[in-house]
Amino acid sequence: MDDYFRAFEDRRPPEPLPYSPAREMLWQFLATLALVVGGWYIWWRWTSSLNPDAMWFAIPLVLAETFAYVGLILFVYNLWRDQPIEIRDPPATLGDIDPTSPEGDRPLTIDILFATYNEEPELVRLGILDSKALNYPHEIEVKIHVLDDGKRANMRRVAEEEGVGYITRETNEGFKAGNLRNAMEQTSGDLIVICDADTRPFPTLLERTLGYFRDPKMAWVQTPQWFYDLPAGERLHDVMHRRLGLLGRWTGRAVEGVLGEIRLGEDPFVNDPKMFYDIIQRRRNHANASFCCGAGSIHRREAVLEASLRSFGASVERRVIAAEEEITLESRENRVSPELLEALRTAAVTEEVLTPYKFHVSEDIYTSIVLHSDREREWKSYQHPYVESKMLSPQDLLTWTIQRYKYAGGSLDILFHDNPLFRKGLTFAQRMMYGATFYSYLGSIWNVIFLFAPIVYLFTGIAPVSAYSNDFFAHVIPFLVTLELAMMVGTWGIAGYAAKASYLSFFPLGLKAIWTVLRGEKISFTVTPKDRNADTFLRLVKPQIAVLALTALGGLWGLGALWLGGTQHSLTGVVTNCLWGLNNCVAMWGMIAAALWQPPETPADTAEPPLMKAEETPT
Incomplete structure (x- = not known):
């Protein structure tokens, strides 16, 4: 393990994308233009372009385009506005972050929690060592705790050797969320830093983030995750x-x-999360809608506990109301006696579980929704621009699949069972931001249509449009050009094609997550592996291989049909669908190549410098 980490210790995280008012104005102009031209295109598609002889093909495709256009509207809304980068002065006392506290002169106390289950203890040790080297300009109390759901003797030994807390429990109820709840019952820090087993904080983690908590309504701050x-x-x-x-x-x-x-x-594996943190999350700050993503986040204990109590009370009342309705229906009485109602409430309190972090596969985003919807306290969140920790990336397609399936399934479970669009307390902007996240996971449905539409045409010659005519290109090309220009400016500084290709090739996993949630099955809490499985995973990309093979065969078939004649194929139709299919194949190949990828034995850029000390990590 030491040799592996030595190869990357000299790497530095990228700087955050700078804020540019001029570029933002240009982005907003181009985005508006793209939406207008796109709306014109969608209207034309519905009213003037459908092939009346193949409505079975025309309707699904235009529906897919319409749903994708709705996703574009949500994406533009998300990216609409950025904010200048601002780092606030770090607080020294509890009174600096909570002016109403009677202990205002007391130094701040911080709990750093490493949640672990079956990861290598020496991996956790690295994060502990880095946490012990944090810089801060004031005297504060920092306590580090290992939360070991694996109940391992060697993990306890590492914690004892490093002089940090070791917390475990009898059961694994609630998985990571339950692990955090158990730790909160045994700790008392004013602020809580959540780390995964492989999180390695940089020295600046606290001094550049705690200043946001000078706002007494700031509930949590998320820092970007960086795979070094x-x-x-x-x-x-x-x-x-x-x-x-x-x-x-x-x-x-x-x-x-x-x-x-x-x-x-x-x-x-297109793991680089810069697009998500530096673009999507940062531009939610102005709407107070950036959500927690787990590792690398700092939480105000008071906010988490208060939100959990409110959620607990609401859940108890829902149980009582449901039981009351059932009793009145069965007894045909107008109301339940006060004594029975009190008994129902007592039973509900006993059955309901108080969970500071929601027992859910996506406990971080679920807890974010609960906090954002508390209109009485008006809790705030913030996406910090600078990378303040480093962690390990998925090293094979199996690990990547486990992680992404968990993300998709957890988000879709929230969408179907506790949709934030209808949750009381959220602002319109927050609903749209959460909606954009959850809606994106439905994209696999229409992406399947986009992938197979050119295949259908190339094999059959049946077009979903009335004709691949000048009128068609006069509508579609302006939309594609304005959209590409808008996205290029809106995400300036980050290469976007790899992310778009990965999103398109994600379709089998997305469909599986959708089907699992619709059937009412729970998404498992599988821990993402931190070590590489030295294997290839072509079995995981059979659907992508099928798309690539069918598209290639379809292209040959369509060209042959043009050569031989006697079919419905047209030259513009074959060329258009071959180019469309080629784009799909490039996207599929990226996923197939990831399944075959093996790390180089002696990579040119991974010489073995001495292991860096924590104080030498990036600032």
Whole structure:
């Protein structure tokens, strides 16, 4: 394990994307233009373009386009406005973050909690060592605790050797959420830092984040997650030089001179979360709608406990009302006696579980919704722009699949069973922001149509539009161009194609999560593995392989039909659907390549410098 970490210890996280008012204005103009042109295109598709002889094909495709356009509206709403980067002065006392506290002069107390189950204890030790080296300009009390749901003797030994707290429990009820609840019952810090087993804080974690809590309504601050072991890949000209010699090197340099730097083998799983944290989450700050993502977040204990009490009380009342309705229906009485009602309430209190963090596979976002919907306290959240910790990335497609399936299933379970769009207390902006997140996980439904539509045409010659005519291209091309320009400016500084391709190729996992939740099955709490499974995983990408193979065969079939004649195929139709299919194939290949990916034995960029001390980590 030491050798693995040594290879990446010298890496530094990227700086946050700078705020630019001029670029924001340009983005808003282009986004508005794209939505207007897109709305015009969708209207034309419904009113003037459907193939009347193939409505079985035309209707599903135009519905898919419409649903995707709704997702675009939500995405634009999410990205609409950014804010300048501002770091506030770190507080020194409890009174700085809670002016009403009678202990206002007391130094702040911070609990750093490492939630672990079956991860390597030495991995957790690294996070503990980094936490012990945190910088802070004032005298505060920092306590580190290992929350071991695995009840392991070697994990207890590591905690004792490092002089930090060790907390375990008899059962694993509620999994990570239950683990955190158990720890909160045994700790008392004013603020809580939540870490996963592989979280390694940088020295600046506290000094650059606690200033937000000077606002007494600030409930939690989320910091960006950064995977410091992502494969860096190899430059195109180096790969071509190794395979083709000097000619290959010159060719590779020429290609990169036109297209910019190209790296092969870089982050095959598209794990880099910069798009999510630096774009999506940061632009929710103005609407007080950035949500907690677990590791690397700092919470105000008072907010979490108070929200849990309110949620507990609401759940108890729902149980009482349901029982009261059942009794009145069976007894045909107008109301239940006060004595029986009190007995029902006592029973409900006994049955309901007080959960500071909701017992759910997506406990972080669920708890965020509960806090945001508390209109009496008006709790706030904030996405901090700077990376303040590092962690390990999924190292194989199986691990990636477990993680992404958990994200999708947990979000969809909330959407179907406790939809924030209808939750009392959330503002309109918060509903739209949460809606954008959950709606995105439904995209697999219409993405399947986008993937198979060109295949259907290429094999049958049946078009979903009345004709691939000049009128069609006059509507679709302006929309695609304005959309691409808007997204390029709106996400300036972050490459977006890999994320779009990954989203498209995600469709089998998304459909599985949707079907699982619709059947009423629970999404499991599988712990994401932290070590690599040295295997290939083509079995996990059979649907993507099928799309690629069918599209390739369809393209050959369509070209052959044009050559031989006597079919419904047209030249513009075949060319259009071949190009469409090619884009789909490129997206599918990214996932297939990830299934085949193996880490290089001696990567060029992973020499073994001495293990860095915590104080030498990035600031």
